[in-house]
Amino acid sequence: MDILDIIEKSEDFKSLKQEAQQGTLAKAILLISKDNFYLDNFAKMLSMLILDGKACRKCENCQKVIASAHPDVKNYPSKDRLMVADSEDVVLESFVRPVLSDKKIFIIHGMDNALDGAQNKLLKTLEEPSKNVYLILTCQNIEKVLPTIRSRCNKVTLAKASEQDAMDLLQGDRQRAELAFAVSDGMIGRASELFTDRQFEDMCEVALSLACEMEKSSQVLTFAKRVLSFKDKAMTIVEIFLLMIEDLIKIKSDQKGLVKLKRFESELEKVSHNYSIRALCEIASLADRMVKEKYYNVSVTTILENFLLNILEVKYICR
Numbered sequence: 001m002d003i004l005d006i007i008e009k010s011e012d013f014k015s016l017k018q019e020a021q022q023g024t025l026a027k028a029i030l031l032i033s034k035d036n037f038y039l040d041n042f043a044k045m046l047s048m049l050i051l052d053g054k055a056c057r058k059c060e061n062c063q064k065v066i067a068s069a070h071p072d073v074k075n076y077p078s079k080d081r082l083m084v085a086d087s088e089d090v091v092l093e094s095f096v097r098p099v100l101s102d103k104k105i106f107i108i109h110g111m112d113n114a115l116d117g118a119q120n121k122l123l124k125t126l127e128e129p130s131k132n133v134y135l136i137l138t139c140q141n142i143e144k145v146l147p148t149i150r151s152r153c154n155k156v157t158l159a160k161a162s163e164q165d166a167m168d169l170l171q172g173d174r175q176r177a178e179l180a181f182a183v184s185d186g187m188i189g190r191a192s193e194l195f196t197d198r199q200f201e202d203m204c205e206v207a208l209s210l211a212c213e214m215e216k217s218s219q220v221l222t223f224a225k226r227v228l229s230f231k232d233k234a235m236t237i238v239e240i241f242l243l244m245i246e247d248l249i250k251i252k253s254d255q256k257g258l259v260k261l262k263r264f265e266s267e268l269e270k271v272s273h274n275y276s277i278r279a280l281c282e283i284a285s286l287a288d289r290m291v292k293e294k295y296y297n298v299s300v301t302t303i304l305e306n307f308l309l310n311i312l313e314v315k316y317i318c319r
């Protein structure tokens with residue numbers, strides 16, 4: 001099974017397929033999910049559905065979409081966020097005839113990161129797209145998409161996957177699959193990225209060392225360096241660490257059955273006497289705040305060092 005199989009059998013996709021077959025599919029659809037990998041693949045499946053009416057994944061149109069090489073399916077933004085020039089391009093392109101199929105599809109990723117000006121430029125196209133033009137927009141956080149854009153789209157909030165779906169997708173090392181699913185918080189695309197990431201085990205080890213070995217403020221720089229050496233995955237380590245803290249709370253409050261990261265249960269149990277429940281709750285809220293700050297583009301290096309120092313302080317104050 002691959003991610004496209006999982007999407008095909010999801011309720012979200014089935015109902016869009018029904019709409020496509022009844023001819024009631026909206027021409028502007030906004031897909032919402034925290035899971036980027038899943039979002040991107042869902043947008044692919046939806047383009048295939050628009051092109052052939054069933055997303056067969058075998059015909060020429062579908063094959064080209066799967067290979068991200070269909071001349072009538074255009075992906076935006078051209079760089080990391082949607083700029084005014086991208087939107088102008090979409091508007092102009094929407095009047096150009098399709099080449100291979102009889103439809104033209106624009107997939108615009110990350111609408112929640114798009115500049116306001118770029119969003120505004122799309123309003124008219126969203127309101128009255130030319131004949132046979134479809135727009136698929138994606139976002140993680142709908143609050144950051146302009147209300148005028150939202151109201152012009154059919155909004156679909158994609159449901160999280162079940163653990164069974166994840167296990168069907170992540171074939172091989174079962175323990176690793178369960179760990180990846182637990183860390184991903186039900187986001188199957190994220191789980192599959194972690195599952196195949198060669199550094200996944202190392203990231204877990206570093207998170208575990210933060211929970212078990214960091215005792216003194218003189219160690220903070222060394223630990224910060226170790227976390228930052230994972231570059232753009234540094235925040236994933238903080239997310240794993242947060243799960244460990246939540247598990248420690250469960251261990252200390254006699255709810256071991258609810259522990260998510262079973263693999264590390266015994267190690268965490270050994271250090272649980274170093275933490276009071278109050279300290280753990282404080283650390284959990286610090287980590288949670290830090291993960292959120294990341295989305296406001298604060299420098300990771302700055303917030304990480306502060307975060308590690310705060311952990312020690314909280315541990316000391318709430319003994």
Ligand SMILES: [Zn+2]
Nearest residue numbers: 052056059062
């Ligand atoms: Zn097809």
